[in-house]
Amino acid sequence: MRILKVNTYAPDTALYQAFGPDVVFDIHRDPSEPPSLDRCRAADAVINCSATLPIGVGAEHFERCRIAVREGVGYDTMDLAGWGARGVPVCNVPDYGTTEVADHALALLLALTRGTSSYQEAVRDRSDGWRYDAAPLVRRLRGQTFAVLGLGRIGLAAARRAAAFDMKVIFYDPYLPNGAELAAGYERVRRIEEVMARADILSIHTPLNDETRGMVGVDLLAKAKPGLIVINTARGPIVDLDALGEALKTARIAGAGLDVLPKEPADSDHPLIKAYRQREAWTEGRLMLSPHSAFYSPSALEDMQRKAIEVIVSYLREGVLMNCVNAEHMKRAPRAA
Template sequence: MSKPLKVLVPDAHLRDLDVERGVTGALIDYQVFDETDAAAIPDDAWASCDAILVWHRMKITRDVVSRLARCRMIVRVGVGFDNVDTAACRERGIPVSNVPNYGTTEVADHAIAMMLFLARGLGSYEARLKADPARGFVAENVPVVRRLRGGTFGAIGMGRIGTAIARRAAAHDMHVVYHDPHLPEGHELGVGYERVDSLDALLARADVVSLHVPLSDETRFMIGDAQFQAMKPNAIFINIARGKLVDVDAVYRALRAGHLAAAGLDVLPSEPPVPLPPLLDAWRNDEPWLAGRLVVTPHAAFYSEAGYLDMRTFSAQMLVDYLVHGRLRNNVNPGWRDAVPASHR
């Protein structure tokens, strides 16, 4: 039997890797670290690995890529791959793959749960009853609470997750509109939702705005003061995609001014959010003006035990499929083959 392949896991959440080893068996020998700084990983580990299995806490920068003497593949354990310099990998002939086929239902459920939590006043009702079960046993005078049926749900991005969220919004009898300039003409005929030509057109119409696009140079901080001002007054805003898509200080200003009714944030520009931005400081201190108008979760929309198992299983399967069988799946840096010598293809 040939020697096992070396796969470096620089930022493992779980050091045991029982799931991954159950898939790959003796084919792969994992080098496991729990680091966030590439400098904490020995140079030899980077140079000698045949592949990398990276989570979201380690940045695979151009400098890191330059140290990869043998690496044939990088698998991002998750969907987003903004922590990997895909251009540098392309130039070195290293394919990068992600795991798009896990967690879609969890993320979609989480977004709708945030919408319902805010639109039905669950946080306010719970706080009232906890404070005084007798006098708090009233339904009226709660911020945000409104009927969803007949309202307009605006989806920014209509990929897998956007489509799953839109289906759930439609099931609540909402009219769905979406904006996605990267999808071909006629896509709206397949999904059955109304497509609008501009972001501003969507913002002006939607009672609930939900964001689900990848983070890139094009989308970084795409939602700020101007976009919140363009929104329909008294709208609800949901972000379960990437924190750096949104200026969180602009969320604070829009809520403080009363133009934005409420917001649900699963992701933040800095994670964990230390030091706290003004919005989270006000939320944590239970400032009265914000009560019942903000829900925040710790980048958890993707998570369930079943989803976590899928993510880890599919990541390990992709290693075997490519390194052993030559079958590349879910590639996110096309053009990498152009940098590979013909004798190595």
């Protein structure tokens, strides 16, 4: 069984060895060049380790490949239709970093609303920085309305953390069946416009697809309740960065905490990123960025890599398919080993 890992992290030899000598790993680490066609043709399975980069080679070149896995939750970098046309299932790893991402979403919110980052910078940079009013977004969280956009595993985990801070939790997720609100224990809102009108905090946890790309843009932000804080730990293109920057600059919204951006690493030429790096006054204490790191802890990284391989080995050894995300594109039944 030969597994090609593309855009991967440093090889974890001990982890790979745990799957037995019949599992051979071909590691491709250079994101600037796609793997060679010979390597693609030899692979029984392929793993894409990047959340932002595609594999770089089309599904048609993987002549022996029987399963493709995105090593992570989001799968927008995978050609679902292309693999499906060949009868190859695409799978993801939806259950590896739930707590880390949910924790990070709340950490961004708390850094803004308790001012920890602003206070640190003020004390470090200025002799007159020993002031409780150095942070512009400090507010009492108890009683605030925390709106979750997408109540999957991570969205639900974030909702539970917000509820623990005595916030009122509401959610919007048109894909969940009726009754999901009863199971979750939070109020379901059927119209996203109502969510924006009620939310003090909007925490984004939806996948990136044609429907969600640019969803949080000019029209939606125009409907925001005054004082809204936007938190995005999902995918960068869900938020229109131009619209967000304008909404921040004009104080249409109060603040934003972004772990993900439409272009990564951050585009130095984008007006919002430029203003942030130049520390323009309207960004100070109101915009926080982190480098697509919400998923990360050493434990989560190990889980993510191990679970991706488990999906492949389970399918190729036993014919058991887990976490398939392209079933609607399959032209024929997936091939078992």
